[in-house]
Amino acid sequence: MIEVENLTKHYGPRRAINNLTFQIAQGEVVGFLGPNGAGKSTTMNILSCILPASSGTARIQGHDTFEHSLEIRKIIGYLPETPPLYQDMSVLDYLMFAAHVRGVTAKGSKSAVERVIEKCSLKDVDHRIIGRLSKGYQQRVGLAQAMVHDPDILILDEPTIGLDPIQIIEIRKLIQELAASHTIILSSHILPEITQLCQRVIIINEGEIAAVDSLHGLTASLRKSERLSLTVRKGGEEVGEKLKSLKQVLAVLPGEENQFMVECELNTNLQDELARLALENQWGLVEIKPISMTLEDVFLKLTIEEKDVKV
Amino acid sequence: MRMAWTIAKRDLGSFFNSPIFYVVTTVFLLLYSFIFFNILNFFSFQSFQAGQMQSMGMSLNLNEMVIEPSFQNMSVVLMMIIPIITMRSFADEKKMKTFRLLLSSPVHLREIILGKFLACMIVVAVMVLISSYSVGFLFLLGEPELGPVITGYLGILLMAGCYVSAGIFASSLTDNQIVAAVLTFGFSLFMWVIGWGAQAAGSTTGQVLQYLSIVEHLERLLKGIVDTSDLVYYLSFILFSLFLCHRVLDSNRWR
Numbered sequence: 001m002i003e004v005e006n007l008t009k010h011y012g013p014r015r016a017i018n019n020l021t022f023q024i025a026q027g028e029v030v031g032f033l034g035p036n037g038a039g040k041s042t043t044m045n046i047l048s049c050i051l052p053a054s055s056g057t058a059r060i061q062g063h064d065t066f067e068h069s070l071e072i073r074k075i076i077g078y079l080p081e082t083p084p085l086y087q088d089m090s091v092l093d094y095l096m097f098a099a100h101v102r103g104v105t106a107k108g109s110k111s112a113v114e115r116v117i118e119k120c121s122l123k124d125v126d127h128r129i130i131g132r133l134s135k136g137y138q139q140r141v142g143l144a145q146a147m148v149h150d151p152d153i154l155i156l157d158e159p160t161i162g163l164d165p166i167q168i169i170e171i172r173k174l175i176q177e178l179a180a181s182h183t184i185i186l187s188s189h190i191l192p193e194i195t196q197l198c199q200r201v202i203i204i205n206e207g208e209i210a211a212v213d214s215l216h217g218l219t220a221s222l223r224k225s226e227r228l229s230l231t232v233r234k235g236g237e238e239v240g241e242k243l244k245s246l247k248q249v250l251a252v253l254p255g256e257e258n259q260f261m262v263e264c265e266l267n268t269n270l271q272d273e274l275a276r277l278a279l280e281n282q283w284g285l286v287e288i289k290p291i292s293m294t295l296e297d298v299f300l301k302l303t304i305e306e307k308d309v310k311v
Numbered sequence: 312m313r314m315a316w317t318i319a320k321r322d323l324g325s326f327f328n329s330p331i332f333y334v335v336t337t338v339f340l341l342l343y344s345f346i347f348f349n350i351l352n353f354f355s356f357q358s359f360q361a362g363q364m365q366s367m368g369m370s371l372n373l374n375e376m377v378i379e380p381s382f383q384n385m386s387v388v389l390m391m392i393i394p395i396i397t398m399r400s401f402a403d404e405k406k407m408k409t410f411r412l413l414l415s416s417p418v419h420l421r422e423i424i425l426g427k428f429l430a431c432m433i434v435v436a437v438m439v440l441i442s443s444y445s446v447g448f449l450f451l452l453g454e455p456e457l458g459p460v461i462t463g464y465l466g467i468l469l470m471a472g473c474y475v476s477a478g479i480f481a482s483s484l485t486d487n488q489i490v491a492a493v494l495t496f497g498f499s500l501f502m503w504v505i506g507w508g509a510q511a512a513g514s515t516t517g518q519v520l521q522y523l524s525i526v527e528h529l530e531r532l533l534k535g536i537v538d539t540s541d542l543v544y545y546l547s548f549i550l551f552s553l554f555l556c557h558r559v560l561d562s563n564r565w566r
Contacts, residue, residue, distance in 0.1 A: 048415045050415055073417040073418075084412035085409065088329065089321075101317060101413060
């Protein structure tokens with residue numbers, strides 16, 4: 001259980017985060033979402049006991065991150081934005097070292113290292129020097145380092161940044177596997193990643209929480225308008241004009257060829273109206289379908305259009 | 312304190328894997344050996360002269376005329392070389408962002424600092440140990456007194472401890488290794504020459520300055536005199552530097 005209350009952090013005169021308050025339950029996978037510089041890393045650094053907060057408290061399983069940081073550091077695994085890798089060590093030596101400093105006993109460290117090597121598929125490179133590995137492997141070593149002591153809580157700061165698509169998929173798969181048995185806090189500015197991995201999203205913008213909700217709730221609560229896609233055989237400007245003339249319609253955006261994105265007010269049952277119009281004017285109706293807003297839209301709405309939205 | 316040793320071991324591995332250690336050790340040994348054999352050469356020249364002119368009545372003593380000046384010179388070479396050994400300690404961890412691994416691990420800051428100190432001290436000790444072939448050579452040829460040699464090495468290591476602790480402190484101030492090295496060197500040199508101000512200053516201040524000087528305390532140990540005040544000086548110098556280092560790193564988390 002992670003409880004954060006009124007967390008604020010100043011770097012000199014600059015305020016990195018302001019009054020963050022949120023809770024994360026045991027076993028949850030939560031995503032921090034926000035543009036670069038929003039305060040995601042700062043929040044994670046505070047949770048990992050690397051930085052103290054300027055004010056406010058953060059407690060992990062009842063321990064304060066400042067007062068009892070040693071207790072917390074035993075139960076968290078942290079992967080910073082830049083993985084903390086000693087470039088001149090071999091993967092095996094490095095993970096052994098990480099196991100030791102993370103508090104694994106001398107006896108248990110060998111099996112712990114074997115376990116993470118297996119989990120992160122590092123068997124092929126375990127004797128190679130970290131500095132010579134590809135970025136994808138380095139990231140996996142970083143992840144292995146964070147979980148070598150089998151922590152309850154994993155804090156992963158942008159775990160897929162700078163990786164190629166195949167590596168991204170691999171890392172995500174790994175995180176999904178871990179999600180079954182760990183509480184995971186993950187940050188990202190990539191939306192599909194959060195949609196795939198997290199049950200709940202905390203959107204941070206300019207140091208403040210813009211929204212905390214499940215994906216479903218977030219999409220629903222932000223829907224002040226609906227979108228329908230209308231496809232006809234005989235398109236043209238006339239269709240667009242006619243659609244705009246309907247009173248429920250807020251906007252019409254051109255889609256692909258002969259497709260129109262119609263944005264309308266909520267619960268107007270515009271489908272009937274559209275079908276009628278299409279039949280009357282003999283446009284040759286092909287398809288009418290509702291389009292649910294992607295998280296990307298939600299995100300853009302929250303961080304750009306509606307800065308003041310608080311849920 | 313097991314953690315300190317874990318951290319020291321990692322640092323040592325990194326030292327022995329990098330060319331820095333080998334270059335530094337080679338340079339140190341070459342410089343020291345050159346100085347040593349010059350001193351030895353001068354000694355043998357004097358012995359030769361003394362043999363010809365007994366009237367000179369010189370007391371020719373291996374300890375006083377070879378070992379002592381060699382150690383004095385070694386202490387100068389160490390002062391110049393230790394900043395290169397210590398500069399990586401924290402500066403590199405910060406620059407490479409690896410420090411976060413240690414900070415987010417259940418390790419006390421004092422264990423990290425002690426680990427770094429141990430690693431650097433072991434490197435210096437290895438260098439000094441290799442250089443001791445020179446003294447071994449003298450034992451083969453002549454009959455120097457063992458006591459002053461042992462206290463001499465003790466003095467050298469304590470003095471090196473001062474430079475190392477100052478270097479680790481400097482390294483905690485910055486993430487730039489060059490800055491750390493220059494700060495260490497400047498500070499070490501200052502602590503070396505601080506005694507020179509003694510004459511100009513008044514008698515009380517002069518005594519204080521004299522006491523603060525690093526070399527002052529080495530002199531007696533090289534002669535075989537173990538004075539508590541010297542040991543106290545060295546140990547408190549080391550502890551104080553490491554304490555400052557602890558404060559700096561602790562306050563880094565605060566800022």
